[in-house]
Amino acid sequence: MKNRLHDYRKLYEKHQLLEEEIPTDPFELFHYWIKETETNKEVEEINTMTVSTVGLDGFPRSRVVLLKEYDREGFVFYTNYLSEKGKSIENNPKVSLTFFWPASERQVLIKGIARKVSDAESDEYFQSRPRGSQLGAWASNQSSVIPSREFLQKKLDLLEKEYENKPIPRPSHWGGYKVIPSEFEFWQGRPNRLHDRISYSRENELEWKIDRLAP
Numbered sequence: 217m218k219n220r221l222h223d224y225r226k227l228y229e230k231h232q233l234l235e236e237e238i239p240t241d242p243f244e245l246f247h248y249w250i251k252e253t254e255t256n257k258e259v260e261e262i263n264t265m266t267v268s269t270v271g272l273d274g275f276p277r278s279r280v281v282l283l284k285e286y287d288r289e290g291f292v293f294y295t296n297y298l299s300e301k302g303k304s305i306e307n308n309p310k311v312s313l314t315f316f317w318p319a320s321e322r323q324v325l326i327k328g329i330a331r332k333v334s335d336a337e338s339d340e341y342f343q344s345r346p347r348g349s350q351l352g353a354w355a356s357n358q359s360s361v362i363p364s365r366e367f368l369q370k371k372l373d374l375l376e377k378e379y380e381n382k383p384i385p386r387p388s389h390w391g392g393y394k395v396i397p398s399e400f401e402f403w404q405g406r407p408n409r410l411h412d413r414i415s416y417s418r419e420n421e422l423e424w425k426i427d428r429l430a431p
C-alpha cells in the first residue's frame with residue numbers, strides 16, 4: 217500500500233528576510249526570531265531543537281532536545297553524558313542544531329562545536345529542575361536497553377525512598393553542552409518555494425560573512 221501525502225501543501229507567505237533588514241550579528245537575528253515567536257501564545261515549546269551528531273558508527277543521528285540557554289557564545293542543552301549522543305559528542309564534537317517554527321514559517325540551522333558547560337553551571341540548572349526530573353536523571357541510564365517499564369518504575373521508587381527529604385545531587389554523568397556556532401542559516405518560507413536563505417559564516421571572533429543561498 218502506498219500512502220500519499222501529496223495534498224499537504226502550504227503556501228509560505230508570512231514574512232521575508234532581506235539583506236537590508238538583517239543585523240550583522242546572527243545571534244541578534246536568532247534572538248529576534250525567538251522573541252517574535254514567543255509573542256504567539258499558540259506556539260508550544262519554541263525551545264525545541266533537533267541536535268544532530270555523528271555516531272561512533274559514522275552515521276548521523278538526530279533527536280529533539282530543549283534549548284535551555286543561549287548567549288553570544290552559544291546554545292546550551294542538558295542531557296546524559298553517557299547517552300548515545302553524549303558518547304558521539306565525546307568522539308566528535310561537531311554537531312548541528314535545527315529549529316523549525318512552523319507558525320512563523322522559519323527554520324534555523326546551526327553548525328558548531330559542542331563543549332561541556334562547567335560543573336557549577338550544570339549543578340545550578342539541575343537544582344532548578346523539579347525533583348521528579350532530578351530523580352529521572354538518576355533512574356535512566358539513557359539510551360541503554362532496559363527490560364521493561366516496571367524496571368524504570370522500580371528504580372524510581374527506590375530513589376524516591378533514598379532521597380526522601382534530602383536534596384538530590386546532580387549525577388556527574390548528567391549536564392549541559394554548549395554548542396559554539398561557526399555557521400548559521402536563517403530560512404524564511406516564501407511563495408513558489410523561492411524561500412529566503414541567509415547564511416552567516418564566522419570570519420573571526422566578531423565578524424560574520426553573510427551570503428544569500430538559492431532556495
Ligand SMILES: Cc1cc2nc3c(=O)[nH]c(=O)nc-3n(C[C@H](O)[C@H](O)[C@H](O)COP(=O)(O)O)c2cc1C
Nearest residue numbers: 264279280281282293294295296299300301302359
Ligand atoms: C520535546 C522533546 C524534548 C526533549 N528534550 C530532551 C532534553 O532536553 N535532553 C535530553 O537528553 N533528551 C531530550 N529529549 C529526548 C531525546 O529526544 C532523546 O530521546 C534522548 O536524549 C536520547 O537520545 P540519544 O539516545 O540519541 O542520546 C526530548 C525529546 C522531545 C520529544
Ligand code: PXP
Nearest residue numbers: 281282294295296345346349358
Ligand atoms: C530525557 C530528557 N532529559 C532532559 C530533558 C530536559 O528536561 P528539563 O526541562 O526537566 O530540564 C527532557 C525534556 O523532555 C528529557 O526528555
